[in-house]
Amino acid sequence: MSSWLDYTINGLIVGNVYALVAVGLALIFGVSRLINFAQGSIYLVGAYIGWVAVVQLHTPLPLTIIVVAASAAVVGLIIERFGLRPLQNSVRIAPLLATIGISFVLDQLVMLTFSPNPRALPSQLPDVRFQVGGGTIGPLDLLIAGVGITSALLLFVFLRYSKLGWAVRATAQDRDAAMQMGVDVNRVNQAVFGIAAALGGVSGMLVGMYYNQIDTAMSLQATLKGVVAEVVGGAGNVPGAVVGSLLLGLVESYGVAVFGTSYRNLFAFLLLVVVLVLRPNGLFASARQAPPEPLTGTFIAPSRPVRIPRWALLAATGIFAILPLFPVSFYVLQTFINAWLLGMLALSLTLVAGTIGQVSLGHAALLAIGAYTSALLSLNFSVPVGLAVIGGGLMSAALGTALISPSFRLRGHYVSIATLAIGEIVSLVILNWESVTRGPIGISGIPPLSLFGYELISPTSIYWFSFAVMIVLALLQGRLLGSHLGRSFRAIRDDDIAARAYGLSLNRYKSLAFIFGGFAAGVSGGIAAHLYSYINHETFNTQQSILALTVVILGGLGNVVGAIVGSVALVGLPELFRIAAEYRILIYGIVLLLLVRFRPQGLLGTM
Amino acid sequence: MSNIDRRSLVKGSLAAMMAGAAFSRAAFAQSSEPILLGVSGPLTGPNAQYGTQWKQGFDLALDEILGAGGINGRKLAYSFEDSQSDPRQSVAIAQKFVSDPRIVMELGDFSSPASMAASPIYQRGGLVQFGFTNSHPDFTKGGDFMWSTSVSQADEQPLLASYAVKRLGLKKLAVLHLNTDWGRTSRDYFTKAAKEYGAEIVVTEGYIAEERDFRSTLVRVRDANPDGLILISYYSDGALIARQARQVGLKQVICAASSVYSPKFLELGGEAVEDVHVGTRYFPEDPRPEVQKFIAGFRKKYNGLEPDAFNAYAYDAMNMAAAVVKIGGADRRAIRDAFTKVKDVPSVIFGTATFDVATRRVKGAMNAELVVRKGQFALWDGKPT
Known part of the structure; x- marks a missing residue:
């Protein structure tokens, strides 16, 4: 029986890690209706900037976090300004493809700069462990949980109660109407990408410290798990993303418990399919909520095909x-x-x-x-x-x-x-x-x-x-x-x-x-x-x-x-x-x- | 490169290919151009780190070969084509190498899907595919142009099992393995040998290469109550498992396969890999001259960097290629035949390497029983940990 407690704790711990990526994805999805495939790459960039700060510059942890958040935010702003804004009036699928292209470019830049060899990213927190059940948790687990939950809460409050937050939500609901009401849509997008990127960068660094390991292959995996968690929680729903992540972690952990390690991801993806089929708007959507996708097929805008004789x-x-x-x-x-x-x-x-x-x-x-x-x-x-x-x-x-x-x-x-x-x-x-x-x-x-x-x-x-x-x-x-x-x-x-x-x-x-x-x-x-x-x-x-x-x-x-x-x-x-x-x-x-x-x-x- | 392809290519039949090879031989005899080997391997994509390590090993061996006068007075060089370990790209690269008359043999690829997808092309094109990390049991069955110096897991795993069971006295083992063709094959050989030596396998867990979190796996391991953990892992995932095992409070002896043997394992694992036992093919203080030459050369060329297992495989492979080309010249078929003739090539992994002509592999890997002490790999002194 005590093993089940351990599986539960382990599931929550790893769900914690997924939450960091999922929150950033949810934020961007909430505003731009875009699955940002570059989020994993920002996470990667954050991890390597963290490595430079910790190993080369010997910055203390609070400063490291600030440096990583600021640099990742700059990367996010650049992506928004030069990668996505020019596409805002084109087909909705174009930005999706653009984020895939951006993630190629970012991953390759990191690989060329730092070589593909994995690196150790030492944790800057004291190495004490608390006994919980049959296992232990460390201060980094708590920090990751803290960052995940705090950021989700802050974002929730920001979206609900601040003026810019209202603008963000208005833009999410109807971009054109928001513009007519005088919302500076570009500024909103900038804010969202900056925040999401800062969060993505910090999460990459924290996860790197957690495993004492960063490598250039971590980006795609982070995106995949983040997307699963985000959708389970309800795309665009920030607190939902946290709950979705924890649930994902739990399902994986119980899957390992019952069937063994090689079945782990099978359960993650089965969970996703089941949730999508039963509750397509995520677990926390109310029944009255309008579907987040438009009713008609603007996902693929018609265009005049080139006629080839x-x-x-x-x-x-x-x-x-x-x-x-x-x-x-x-x-x-x-x-x-x-x-x-x-x-x-x-x-x-x-x-x-x-x-x-x-x-x-x-x-x-x-x-x-x-x-x-x-x-x-x-x-x-x-x-x-x-x-x-x-x-x-x-x-x-x-x-x-x-x-x-x-x-x-x-x-x-x-x-x-x-x-x-x-x-x-x-x-x-x-x-x-x-x-x-x-x-x-x-x-x-x-x-x-x-x-x-x-x-x-x-x-x-x-x-x-x-x-x-x-x-x-x-x-x-x-x-x-x-x-x-x-x-x-x-x-x-x-x-x-x-x-x-x-x-x-x-x-x-x-x-x-x-x-x-x-x-x-x-x-x-x-x-x-x-x-x-x-x-x-x-x-x-x-x-x-x-x-x-x-x-x-x-x-x-x-x-x-x-x-x-x-x-x-x-x-x-x-x-x-x-x-x-x-x-x-x-x-x-x-x-x-x-x-x-x-x-x-x-x-x-x-x- | 492409203009040479076009000029020299007579398309269509195999006979025409042979004519191309003959042309290349004639051209080589006159020129002082380097003898060119083709390398197909990952320089980008998820396995890029291994391609980078290959290059380090190759370059060191090539420096030494050049220093010793080259191959009958000619320089040996390689052309590295990035395959991303993707079968779609490795087959295109295979056609490229086969139709490039300057390439005398090919090395690689890294992963089994990429390597074995290209094998039929090399076999039909009559170009040796020398897969030096290809442990898949079926790799050399692709044809008589497929040769491998990869340590056969049938060889390596009994050594590891002997270390764990006979030497360390472990009786109840938990085996964690990468769920790839390599990890799976290794696990089967290990389990067989360990049982023969009288140990019991209480749990086996296969994990995918991208896995980062092993806590739940380790709960399963704990509940099986083993007295030792066997890691059939690469260094990055091996270090992760060791760290998390110690974090969740597992104190059992850990014994790992030679593929974790890398300074990165120590760097990534930190204190958690202290006292981890590793069965390897060589170790830094190994008195064998080929090992000393390799390690000293490597440290010198790469500013004090310690070589790892993949560097050593690549270094050995290049030396083997040089030995084969010395016998076979620049003719592709003669090179294939040279693999059957080459004897006792000095090797970091094997001491001296000679191919078993029936399996086209090398038997008799060296064995060193190491343990991590004070953050360094050291020869195990027989003391329990």
Whole structure:
């Protein structure tokens, strides 16, 4: 019994740590309706500034906190001024992509400045421990709890009772109306980003001290857990974020207690999905509260797509079809193979995210389902590879749609977060379901691609195969978009209430979109499995999902040609920047930011 | 680089590839250009730290090789391509190296998904993939161009089990392992050996690489009532577990795999890693000349920095590459064959390394039983802790 007390205390302690990030995220979401993917990077910057202050400058703790808070706030203000403010009149999804780009840039800057080696960040508090239950807690636990709760309370009071706080809430409710009432919206945004960044920086430093360890990989994890905690508490709800964090910590801790350590994150993400499905506005939303997402689909604003004449498309297809006949290196061909595989994934995502408005952040799960199905079919049941890949596509369509269906009733950001969680869940199930997936050992010796008994092993033949599959999928999708189905999809995206009023069954059409998209992604994963010959649970990770979304936004949401152009660009750019070695991801991030800045509707526009 | 690709590339068949290799041999014979090795590894992304450590080890070995006159009078150099340990990028890099006639063999990648996804390309392209950190049991099964000096876990884990069970006298063990292909394989070998030596495994817990918080895991460990904790971890997560174990009041003996052997383990773990036992392949006071040369050279080149296990793997790998290229010249197939001929290459990890031609791996890793005393790794004196 005493163990349960310990699990509870441990859950609260780690929930404490999540709360620091979640509060910052909640604040920004509350005002800008934006999941700030750069919050984790600010947390990282804060940790390293803290390291400089403590280890190099030997500042005492209060001064360290002030220095970190001030510098992180400056970073936040810079992000707001130069990264996000120019985008405020563009599509709502553009700032989301911008924060992803900013987080690339910040993470890379920290890595280049401080090297990727982890560093020790010594705690400046006395090393005394208090016995609680079977374990102990230290002064840092108390400080973290204090900072988390105090900041949440202060923010709550600030939002409720101060004039600027009212302005913040007014802006959150209706930006245009707030502006008409004379609220300086930019000043409000500045204040919010400054506060959130200061908090993010301090939390990175405190967590670094807590573990006596900081490294450049901590940013993405912090964002993921922070987002989960924030949404559980109710997006934009600051005190809710604290409670959500504690709850998340508890669920993880009890999950470990009952099932073991490797199931830990599974419970975190299951909690998220359950909360989203049962109480989409978070645990603490009152029933009367208006949904935080707008009723109509302003998440994806319409824009005029770039019309590409048919002859140009045919010419481009023709040129890429005969590309291997020219003296190009296998390296170039392989890069294009990667682009075509990513293209299939992007086609899938552009359909569900762009055409029907379900912005998925867990699309790599569909790749993984397709890849594992195809690999296992060909290895365990000796199914010919060509058929196995199709089997992978079908399984991905069926299983993917079934998994995502609970989130059909959600809107806007909530779909993204639910799919993010589903993606993580699939990856963790693959890791833990050892009897089928061989767990972390992965599946090796997957036979190479073959078609009608002929093995496709030269890059040239794989190039043609993947290109042909992608073109067929693209043509099918183009046909689909032109049919009454495509019109219904777009109607649902643009105004789901109007669509329903016209008698469209939302769930049925969303399922159809995911079935088609799931098939394309599953085929892509299947081909990749046979191409790589080895896959494990890390092959198709969150970064892939984020990359796919970036491609889709870059190309133009719902735009079939745009998805392919975006894939070529985002596979090609990092390869082109190889000459820049360690700097290439930095350059990639900057290019991404510039593209969002000047083409927020995507290169080819939303369809 | 790309213009060379284009000029020399005859596309299509394997036969054409061989023609490319032949062309490169002819070109090499005349030129005084360095002999180039391709390295595919992470310089950015979540594993970037390991790529950085590889570079340190490579550069030290290359300095020494150059100082000793190079390879038959020619310089040895490498071209490091950043893969982020991502299979999508490592396959592109593989095609790049295979079609670059200047590259005579390849080293890396770091993670199994990235390395083993590229293996078919190296195998078909006839370029040796020398994976010196690839402990996945299936890595060298990718073909006869896959060679590895990674310490086989079938070799290492029984040594650790012997240290924990026979030497330290632990009877009830809690095993915490990274839930990756490496950690999982290691755990299985360790468990098997420990049971043979008569110990009982009371609990095993696998954790993911991004995990930071182990308190709840440690409650499970405590409730299983072990007399020792076995860490199959890297240095950063190993240090975190040790710290949190001491914080929650677990006082059991901790015994860790060689992958924690790094000055960073001491820095990150602080007082908590005092008295932690580590089974390693070498130690600073090791009288073996290759170890002394490595450590002294490393400290000198990197301003007093202490080398760690990954530096040593990379240093050994580069020396092995030099030995192989000395025999095989600049011909890719001859280099593959040279792996079967190369004998007794001085090695920090193995003493002397010779490949077992059947498995394409090296057997017989050295063993040193260390313990952390006063914030330093020291040879264990046999005293209980």
